[in-house]
Amino acid sequence: MATIPAVMRAARYFGPREFRVVEVSRPDPGPAESLVRVRAAGLCHSDLHIIFDELGGYPIPTPLTLGHEIAGDVVAVGDAVDPSLIGQRVAVFGPAGCGQCRYCREGRDHLCIASRPLGLARDGGYADYVVVPAHALVPVPNGVSDAEAAVATDAVLTPFHALTRVGQLRPGETVAIIGVGGLGLNAVQIAKALGAFVIAVDVVPAKLELAKQYGADRVVDSRQLDPAHPPVDRPITLVADFVGAEATKLLAQQLVARGGRVVMVGLATPGGTMLGLRLIADEVAVLGSFWGTRQELATVLDLIARGLIRPQVETHPLDEIGQWVERLRAGEVTSRVALVP
Structure with missing residues (x-):
């Protein structure tokens, strides 16, 4: 490891609204860990919730290097750990389950009771290097870029899990x-790859x-949407809310068909209105979805490839992460940003 720098850059969270790039000592891997040279780390709205103290008291250790969407090369x-891993391109399974609890044994390692997620409970990928449990590494197939592999670990994995395992689309x-x-x-x-008819709902025309370019069959501005008169003449049996504001949670419950x-x-807001009579009388299931499993990450990387x-x-x-945090918060990012050390 003599050729690997002893000091590195890291974007660290020191408390609410205290987030900046600093120099820190480069970590060494423990017996069951790997050192990954970060090639790309995705910027997520969850990071904003941490930086601006919007998680309703959820405990975040400080100081902490944020960044839970990580791709890079194993360097030590x-x-x-099998030394043949050195040199491999990998994506990092952020929840990093323990592998021993009942959730891990059931293949639901994203719900691991002993999990210390990267960038949330242990130092993450907004850095030159990151130490990762070796069992959290997933090979990146040929044809998948570093930036795509990084965002796949959450921005693709999360909707895949939500629609397939939770939503049973x-x-x-x-x-x-x-x-x-x-x-x-x-x-x-x-959803299109799974053969669904897809309605995209937003308030931003560019989005x-x-x-529409990526396959939506119908696009609708939610400000012009009357839930009592859905925009299609077929039942909307699944609604997935990727905003989580009070208004969108309410709209989702109003829009879904009976039995849907x-x-x-x-996670825009921690609370929201529950339409008790609607949910009970129409047998509407409201389901929470969190991240996804390591096996599902391997699947989505294959789908991208x-x-x-x-x-x-x-x-x-x-080094520009501060300005991109602000631009993401201001709604000036259309899709996804990956930071490159």
């Missing part, structure tokens, strides 16, 4: 995707136009 491994169903930003645009592509499912993914999903991502230098 611990004593208990079936071919021929009609699905409404509320919010077609970084995750929602990928959800449109995933709706992108959704609503999947909540976005095969050209079935094309994540929209733009790259910028890590």
